Amino acid sequence: MTEAAATAAAPFTAERKRARRRAAWRRRRLVLLLMSPWLVGFSVFFGYPLVMSVYLSFTHYDLLSSPKWIGLANYKYLFRDDPQVGQAVKNTIWIIVVMVPLQVLFAFGVAMMLARAKRGGGFFRTVFYLPALAPPVAATLAFVYILNPATGPVNIILSHLGIEGPLWFQSPGWSKPSLVLLGLWGVGNVMIIFLAAVLDVPQHLYESAELDGAGPLQRMRWVTLPTISPVILFSVVIGVIAGMQYFTQAYVASNVASGQASQAGDQTVNNLGYPEGSTLFYPVFLYQHGFREFNMGYASALSVLLLVVAFSVTLFIIVNSRRWVHYAGAVK
Amino acid sequence: MRRGVIAAVLVVAVLAAVVGATARSSAHAGTKADTITVWVGWSARELQGFKKIAAEYDKQHPEVNVKVVGGINDDKITASIRSGNVPDVVSSFTSANVGSYCKSGAWLDLKPFLSKDHLDVNVFPKTSQYYTQFNGKRCALPFLADVYGFYYNKKMFKAAGLKGPPKTMSQLTAYAKKLTKRGSNGTFKVLGYNPFLGFYAGNAPDLSSYAPLFGAKYVDGSGKSVLSKDPAWGRLLRWQKNLVDYYGYKNLQKFNAGAADEFSASHAFEIGKLAMMIDGEWRVAFIKAEHPGLDYATAPAPVDDSKPNLYGAGYVNGTIIGIPKGVKHKDQAWALLKYLTFNAHPLAQFSNAIRNVPTTKQSLNSKEIKPDAHFKTFLNIFSNANSKTTPITAAGNAYGTLIQAFAVKWQAGHAGDLSKGLQKLDKQINAQLKQAQAGGVP
Numbered sequence: 001m002t003e004a005a006a007t008a009a010a011p012f013t014a015e016r017k018r019a020r021r022r023a024a025w026r027r028r029r030l031v032l033l034l035m036s037p038w039l040v041g042f043s044v045f046f047g048y049p050l051v052m053s054v055y056l057s058f059t060h061y062d063l064l065s066s067p068k069w070i071g072l073a074n075y076k077y078l079f080r081d082d083p084q085v086g087q088a089v090k091n092t093i094w095i096i097v098v099m100v101p102l103q104v105l106f107a108f109g110v111a112m113m114l115a116r117a118k119r120g121g122g123f124f125r126t127v128f129y130l131p132a133l134a135p136p137v138a139a140t141l142a143f144v145y146i147l148n149p150a151t152g153p154v155n156i157i158l159s160h161l162g163i164e165g166p167l168w169f170q171s172p173g174w175s176k177p178s179l180v181l182l183g184l185w186g187v188g189n190v191m192i193i194f195l196a197a198v199l200d201v202p203q204h205l206y207e208s209a210e211l212d213g214a215g216p217l218q219r220m221r222w223v224t225l226p227t228i229s230p231v232i233l234f235s236v237v238i239g240v241i242a243g244m245q246y247f248t249q250a251y252v253a254s255n256v257a258s259g260q261a262s263q264a265g266d267q268t269v270n271n272l273g274y275p276e277g278s279t280l281f282y283p284v285f286l287y288q289h290g291f292r293e294f295n296m297g298y299a300s301a302l303s304v305l306l307l308v309v310a311f312s313v314t315l316f317i318i319v320n321s322r323r324w325v326h327y328a329g330a331v332k
Numbered sequence: 333m334r335r336g337v338i339a340a341v342l343v344v345a346v347l348a349a350v351v352g353a354t355a356r357s358s359a360h361a362g363t364k365a366d367t368i369t370v371w372v373g374w375s376a377r378e379l380q381g382f383k384k385i386a387a388e389y390d391k392q393h394p395e396v397n398v399k400v401v402g403g404i405n406d407d408k409i410t411a412s413i414r415s416g417n418v419p420d421v422v423s424s425f426t427s428a429n430v431g432s433y434c435k436s437g438a439w440l441d442l443k444p445f446l447s448k449d450h451l452d453v454n455v456f457p458k459t460s461q462y463y464t465q466f467n468g469k470r471c472a473l474p475f476l477a478d479v480y481g482f483y484y485n486k487k488m489f490k491a492a493g494l495k496g497p498p499k500t501m502s503q504l505t506a507y508a509k510k511l512t513k514r515g516s517n518g519t520f521k522v523l524g525y526n527p528f529l530g531f532y533a534g535n536a537p538d539l540s541s542y543a544p545l546f547g548a549k550y551v552d553g554s555g556k557s558v559l560s561k562d563p564a565w566g567r568l569l570r571w572q573k574n575l576v577d578y579y580g581y582k583n584l585q586k587f588n589a590g591a592a593d594e595f596s597a598s599h600a601f602e603i604g605k606l607a608m609m610i611d612g613e614w615r616v617a618f619i620k621a622e623h624p625g626l627d628y629a630t631a632p633a634p635v636d637d638s639k640p641n642l643y644g645a646g647y648v649n650g651t652i653i654g655i656p657k658g659v660k661h662k663d664q665a666w667a668l669l670k671y672l673t674f675n676a677h678p679l680a681q682f683s684n685a686i687r688n689v690p691t692t693k694q695s696l697n698s699k700e701i702k703p704d705a706h707f708k709t710f711l712n713i714f715s716n717a718n719s720k721t722t723p724i725t726a727a728g729n730a731y732g733t734l735i736q737a738f739a740v741k742w743q744a745g746h747a748g749d750l751s752k753g754l755q756k757l758d759k760q761i762n763a764q765l766k767q768a769q770a771g772g773v774p
Binding site for chain 1: 407410413414429432433435436437438519530531532537538582585586587588589590591593594727728729730732733734736737740741744746756760763764766767768770
């Protein structure tokens with residue numbers, strides 16, 4: 001007879017009930033105690049700022065005076081009058097729509113090649129992963145340097161080949177594609193996850209497919225992709241959220257490419273979004289309002305909108321993913 | 333024997349250290365000196381200049397030790413005030429933020445201090461008085477000004493047969509074309525004048541350095557934006573775009589990308605890649621330190637052809653300095669602030685060190701100011717009645733961001749019709765100001 005069965009069989013006296021309650025409370029206290037570091041951290045660094053952001057979005061707050069309640073004025077300005085928010089949203093959508101699929105495809109492609117490499121697999125894995133270790137600021141500085149239209153090695157080589165290189169970070173048409181190149185170069189983290197997933201595909205599935213006469217493309221379509229679909233979902237979700245928070249590379253590139261990096265802290269100079277607002281992504285725009293113009297109430301309204309959109313988009317992707325993501329052992 | 337020598341050396345070293353420490357503290361002997369911390373934006377050579385005048389004050393005032401911290405920007409200032417861990421005296425290069433500092437009380441109202449010491453702010457020129465207050469509340473004082481003027485390469489002028497600096501914008505265009513030397517593929521060996529908005533400080537994309545040269549007005553009496561109503565803005569933007577188009581937008585972009593950082597010794601004007609430019613007075617000191625052999629001259633910047641009377645004026649801005657809320661040594665901070673801003677001696681000394689323009693009428697004419705023909709130009713521009721700064725608003729200089737967004741599209745040829753664009757810009761600026769004042773915030 002198990003202990004549980006013995007307990008169930010015992011008569012439920014009031015004292016026994018109290019003892020059980022005390023034991024349960026002790027267990028709960030222990031759980032709470034063990035969870036408390038996380039709970040405190042979550043409340044202080046996430047919960048409180050989240051609640052405050054929502055509150056501040058209804059106020060005029062310049063960081064120095066006490067917040068002053070202004071109702072929906074910030075949201076009215078955001079949805080009706082702000083001339084720059086549209087461009088910031090468009091830029092952000094562009095980077096998500098273009099960069100995320102390219103990153104996923106590129107990472108998947110590299111992972112497939114590395115998975116098949118017969119020799120030097122370890123070496124090439126290291127080579128392709130290494131850029132992910134470069135700090136974003138340093139990597140961006142390097143890209144602005146090598147893509148400098150006047151002195152950068154890329155355009156110098158192109159000119160030797162008789163090709164007039166683009167203006168890269170200096171051109172509103174090329175600044176975002178330049179950032180995408182930077183993003184693809186540093187795709188090592190996603191690539192390594194894809195590599196692990198690809199290597200984890202059971203060999204017997206490939207063998208069965210092969211016996212059924214499936215060629216390489218069919219094996220990819222019907223074996224590899226369904227098996228690694230949870231990883232694709234993960235990459236897409238993480239990529240979309242990172243796209244919505246795209247800041248560091250855009251901030252550094254605009255300051256350096258505009259030729260005034262030495263004045264980045266000087267608030268009389270505003271290089272954010274250079275050139276022509278083409279790198280003014282939503283988080284950069286939010287930063288401009290919050291920390292350059294001390295318009296923190298409005299910046300909070302922007303952040304609330306970002307939160308709502310990020311949450312909705314993520315939910316949309318996850319709900320829709322049920323149609324194309326297959327979990328091993330899941331029953332449909 | 334050897335041990336004895338080592339012991340003797342150690343004793344001497346300890347004695348020397350004690351004597352040194354005693355000597356250093358002797359200046360404050362018998363007093364409990366308070367440490368006054370001053371935050372300034374200057375760095376490197378300019379910071380050393382400030383430290384020198386601070387050290388002089390320190391020496392004269394045994395009751396305080398002055399500690400200088402350089403490289404400060406407004407993010408740090410705001411963060412310190414919010415945390416309550418503030419310096420005693422604080423300064424900022426961004427005079428447009430005076431609106432935030434004054435209305436919030438983040439910088440103390442200086443009126444009681446000024447009244448107590450019977451000090452009159454009329455010792456400062458009107459422009460400097462303007463950018464150190466907001467809506468009549470004075471929470472800052474001017475501490476040296478930045479004045480924009482014209483620099484030209486005399487050697488290149490001589491070679492091109494040009495005798496003096498251009499005085500109107502059409503002359504500037506003609507000179508620019510004459511002085512430009514093109515290389516292959518449209519590249520420039522020497523650019524006569526670079527009108528590209530965003531290229532160095534003289535071409536601030538918010539048009540601030542050009543507005544006084546065209547007499548362009550930002551707002552009307554009620555504070556509404558009038559960029560579309562004042563024809564000066566249209567003339568300014570058309571003149572600028574014509575010159576950009578002459579050079580070719582893409583060619584200028586390439587030139588800018590290849591030009592060295594503005595605050596490096598390879599500055600395009602300093603190394604002879606640029607024949608003329610508008611820049612701040614500080615460039616005089618940079619040239620002296622980095623390229624003392626450069627044959628150049630300074631003059632007031634050329635002005636709108638239809639307003640020749642404006643010649644001699646320029647854009648003025650400056651460092652603002654005050655006392656932050658939560659200050660620990662209020663009286664000592666005020667004493668130092670008063671010394672730095674009202675006393676002609678430190679103003680002249682610091683001006684000599686970094687060649688920024690001193691900000692009291694007395695210091696402008698001080699005999700301590702080292703004579704320098706290049707620098708004298710800027711003293712005159714500063715005194716000119718038509719010299720202007722940008723408006724101080726509740727939204728700080730956020731309106732400048734909107735002007736910039738329009739102007740950079742305009743020069744690229746992406747802004748469409750100019751007058752419609754300016755009308756739209758007015759609406760945007762007015763909406764922005766309304767948002768900044770929502771809920772009755774001043």
